Structures are given as C-alpha cells and as structure tokens.
Amino acid sequence: MSVFEKVVSIGKAEVGFHEGRSGGHWNNKQKYSPAVPGLEWSDYQAWCATFVAWVAMKAGAADLYPRTASCAVGVSWFRNKGRFSAYPAVGAQVFFGNGGGAHTGLVYAFDADYIYTVEGNTNDGGSAEGDGVYLKKRARRDAYTYGYGVPAFAGLVSADPRWGGKSSGSVKAPAKPAAKYEPFPGATFFKGEPKSAIVTAMGKRLVAVGCSAYKEGPGAQWSDADKASYAKWQKKRGFTGTDADGWPGKSTWDALKVPKV
Numbered sequence: 001m002s003v004f005e006k007v008v009s010i011g012k013a014e015v016g017f018h019e020g021r022s023g024g025h026w027n028n029k030q031k032y033s034p035a036v037p038g039l040e041w042s043d044y045q046a047w048c049a050t051f052v053a054w055v056a057m058k059a060g061a062a063d064l065y066p067r068t069a070s071c072a073v074g075v076s077w078f079r080n081k082g083r084f085s086a087y088p089a090v091g092a093q094v095f096f097g098n099g100g101g102a103h104t105g106l107v108y109a110f111d112a113d114y115i116y117t118v119e120g121n122t123n124d125g126g127s128a129e130g131d132g133v134y135l136k137k138r139a140r141r142d143a144y145t146y147g148y149g150v151p152a153f154a155g156l157v158s159a160d161p162r163w164g165g166k167s168s169g170s171v172k173a174p175a176k177p178a179a180k181y182e183p184f185p186g187a188t189f190f191k192g193e194p195k196s197a198i199v200t201a202m203g204k205r206l207v208a209v210g211c212s213a214y215k216e217g218p219g220a221q222w223s224d225a226d227k228a229s230y231a232k233w234q235k236k237r238g239f240t241g242t243d244a245d246g247w248p249g250k251s252t253w254d255a256l257k258v259p260k261v
Helices: 003-013 048-058 071-080 187-191 197-208 224-236 250-256
Strands: 093-096 103-110 114-122 132-139 145-149
Touching (some): 003 048, 003 103, 048 071, 048 103, 071 145
Antiparallel strands (some): 093 145
16 A cells, blocks of 8 residues: 555545534544654644644654644645645645635545545534534635645656646545444434344443443443443543433444444
C-alpha cells in the first residue's frame, strides 16, 4: 500500500467518530489532540487541522504534512515548500475559506468537477458547529474551496499539470470486510419492544461499559431495564434531558459497538 493510500485508508476509517458533549452542546473534546506530540494543548479547540496531522502521523507521513492546529499555518507550510496548488490530488490537504484559514480536510478522490474528502470537526447537516468526522463531496470551483497542499508522494495522482495533470483520481477500494458491529436498527425497532438477539448483545455491551440498570439479564426481550441502562449510556456520552431518554439513537449506538449477531 502506498503512503497516500495509507493516508486515505486511515482517514476514512475515522468516519463516525464524534467529539464530546457538555451542557447539551458539542465541545471539541476529541482523541486526536492528546495523541499528537506538540498539539496536546489544542484539545477543546477547533480540530480539523489536528485531525489531518493525526492521520499523517498514523500513516507514517508526518514529514509530508504540517503538524499544526491552524489552517492558515498549514497553507503557509505547503507554500514554503513549493507544494501548494490550485489543483486537487489524492491525499492532498484541502483548505477552505478566506486564505484557506477556515477549515481543512483530506482529499480521497477527485474528478473534473468535484473533490471527495474526509474531514474532521464538521457535520452533515449544514450547521456551523462541527461534531465529528464525515465524508464530504464538494465543488472544486466553489469560492469556498481555496486550494490544496500536495505532499510529495511517490506515485502522486494529481490534477496539477506540473505533477501529471490527471482528470480524475482515487484509491482503489479494497474488498469490504464483513461487518464487525451491528448496524443501528432504527429507533422504531426498539419502540416496537422487540425480542431479539440484538437486544441481548446491546445489553451485554451496556453492562461492559458500566451502564447496567439490570437486576437480572440482560435478555432478548426489550424492557424498561434496557431503556434505563441505555439512558445511562447516553448520559455517559454527554447527553442530557430528552437526548438521554433511553431510546437508542445512531450516534450512541455506533459508539457502543454492539457485536454483530
């Protein structure tokens, strides 16, 4: 696997991660800042650039990307190395907003009109408040798309005429492994008071993470004890009020990692 393929693979594997919550709001508490030497201070701060630095470090490509929590500093870092471009590349760090200082992410594919990215500290609802890692599709020529820091990869796939001038590029997707965790079955599944091995598996995970309200079990039949246990899990994840009512939701379900049954 090439270095840029590792970057893309590691970045995309983080999709679904969500930052912490406090007082009913997302709070920028995340795992990336404490894990990157020199960026520990940036926890609870905007973390899109820190996410890129973490991915680069994990991929063994830390010297090819700026280690910074600042998008503007990232732009300058690539410019100083002669690696800033108006054209995308697979594994490039894309910068958004005025001077590239508003937001950043990683390009995993591009075509003539769009870039396909993995980005930290964003969302899929259009809010200005980011909450996690998502895949995005963005117009190449949108005014918000400022430019790209292009690492000096061996085998670089770039649209820049200086570096190959490809009309499109992507990483060939590996064969998809069998699902490891049970996908979220939907809120209506639980409100129908099901009897299912999924409920048992969920209950066992709730016990394992210290959120048990069970006097016996857990078992296959959805019960008030399941709901009370799940509410404990929601509160542990930072949810409050009606957001911690015990009815499973997708983000807390994904975080619980219920084994496939």
